[in-house]
Amino acid sequence: MRRVLAAALDEHVGEEVTLQGWLSQVRRLRGVAFLILRDRSGTAQVVVRDPGEIERVSDLRHESVLSLTGRVAPRGDGRPGAELVDPALEVLAAASEPPPFDLFRPTLELPLPTLLDYAPLSLRHPRRRAVFEIAAALAHGFRESLRHLEFVEIHTPKLVAAATEGGANVFPVGYFDRTAYLAQSPQFYKQMMVGVFERVFEVGPVFRAEPHDTPRHLNEYVSLDAEFGFIDDHRTVMVVLRTVMAGMLDAVRDEAARALALLEVPMPALPDSVPTLHFTEAQRLLQEMRGEPGPSEDLAPADELALGAWAKKEFGSDFLFVEGYPASARPFYTHPDPSRPGYTLGFDLLFRGLELVTGGQRLHRYEDYLAALRQRGLDPGPFSGYLQAFRYGMPPHGGFAIGLERFVGRLIGLKNLREATLFPRDLSRLDP
């Protein structure tokens, strides 16, 4: 007997079919039991009238896995849709104990630690599952947008020899008789690969040993990275990024429509031309808003929120580019702004007031790298593999990195990034 999904049951009225899934709920009335069965497509109602079978299903725990073969009939209560009637019931796997919370309720009202401790179970709730259907669609949209632009997918090592890019926030790994480190980003490798493929992208985990316990930090997350050559400047990168953002949002609309509807996600406004502020303009604007001078080296989360609100009010845009960050706020490989000493061709893309993407033009001349390292007091030795690419000719290039969980969280309006991660890793959490 061919399996039919719950959501397609009403296409089979009058037929004998098999439903398979998890027992979500049992309601027993006089002489009849109603089962709600959940599968990946949704839920279906099953009507049991045989007295012996009613006893049997009444003993089943929620989340037991069942296979039910029976006749499909229009719903008996006159509501639209179909139900499965008088099925033969096979228990594929009985739940060993009752679930500690009800998965059949419209929302899971659980404290975050409980939600995460019980992730294998709580993720079965349709609202939790929907979060990750949206994540999968975003990742797909990222890849397809870039493949369409002739970018090549790469896989770069997560085990690296030196804690180079960001200083101290790296995890050490016992690697045979020496110490390796977990890559904080594929930055160096994706740049090197511009010399090979010109245009590359990678979807993969990155690791940050930041000892921060906040709703916006994860110690392991998924980074969507792109890098490409033969650009004019960072503005070329921003144009490609806007195209990729549009492709990601389109993919969510196309592939995760059910999840969007269930979570009532307000789809963002992404103008053809995303409003763009220079860092110094952003500072001036923030000072006007606050009536007092603010910090000048970087933007604080509150600043980003204020700028996001401004972009929405002034331009109806959920996205805002801030370009030209000061050199002091950016890594050594960032290309300086030739027309504005002290500032760079680095940018951030804010999404609803949250830094979602960091990008920019990079240095591309070997001498410039040596000078930039020297200026920051860094020894070029540990960078020799990276510098090799520049020693042998690299085009002007740039790229960006999108935090997948951040995008998911901000799009849906989750309060904590941990809710946008199947199995989050933080200061205190390594399991499940």
Place this chain on the structure above:
Amino acid sequence: MRRVLAAALDEHVGEEVTLQGWLSQVRRLRGVAFLILRDRSGTAQVVVRDPGEIERVSDLRHESVLSLTGRVAPRGDGRPGAELVDPALEVLAAASEPPPFDLFRPTLELPLPTLLDYAPLSLRHPRRRAVFEIAAALAHGFRESLRHLEFVEIHTPKLVAAATEGGANVFPVGYFDRTAYLAQSPQFYKQMMVGVFERVFEVGPVFRAEPHDTPRHLNEYVSLDAEFGFIDDHRTVMVVLRTVMAGMLDAVRDEAARALALLEVPMPALPDSVPTLHFTEAQRLLQEMRGEPGPSEDLAPADELALGAWAKKEFGSDFLFVEGYPASARPFYTHPDPSRPGYTLGFDLLFRGLELVTGGQRLHRYEDYLAALRQRGLDPGPFSGYLQAFRYGMPPHGGFAIGLERFVGRLIGLKNLREATLFPRDLSRLDP
């Protein structure tokens, strides 16, 4: 001036265009210099006749990055195709020193350590680049085949709390004030996610602390994982795997045709019905071939080669399933064969005599897990997160894992898996 790619030059005869890329070669004859410029599409010839410009290009080192704007003409030597004539030349980035080997030769004849030490440079060779264009196409085919079957992409943690699955071969990580481990596979997590999405896949790095220095071992590689529920038995998994294999090979044909042609890759024969041997039949066959009893617990690499040759000879197939491995050769979560004590519903797929894929049906009942762990003398404590999924009902399920580098290497005929990895990690190599 819009950039034109080298491979499209002959579509622009008579026009003024810009070529951008790496200086691959310079030949200077009387009163003329011929440059070969390489970009991501291929190479193009550029003719320089101005005496001053000839001096200038003669000073340029190979691999310098150039932008050349000039007129496109039919090739002056009467051969088909076009060339760029009398261009204005801009040096985007000069190579700082001559490359230590010639990238313009048809093949790179380098010892493996040199090839890998100079990966940022050696990967620019078209034959090296082609390897990874094939890898990208295979990964794309894997994902699209599974998406088509309604599998959902997941991202599971690479930092895990316990060294559970495979015993000792894990890398320890200094994780704040405790020790974490790098995941050897997403096995436990993908199984748990069958309870959520029914059908899942993941493309990501896995880490094996195996102290083996052989051409077939890597300490970090890309695993293509799939897992799904509501199967009949391992044969359902094998059917899906065959579909995925076909989709991957189709993707290579469609998306990496140039790379296949350049490397003269013989595309494999994948029959609609892949020949399948039970492990005991494979043993009997090997004993017949050798005329002596062989090992009975697992297949050695030489055994796999012999079986691969047999499948090719008998069935014209480059693929061979071996099913029913002994329980002693498989992990605790492998489903036993109910009709054959001591054997399992685990299988391998051999590709040209190499184990390319491992898969099977898994246990799905909580009690069976407790018994299996007990039988192997394993404490269920560290498995509690994993076991939670089974405590609350899991369908019969199974899946498989494909080693991406193995597929690439075997498809192309590379002698060492390191050649199928952009930046391999082994006992002695963490850089570049």
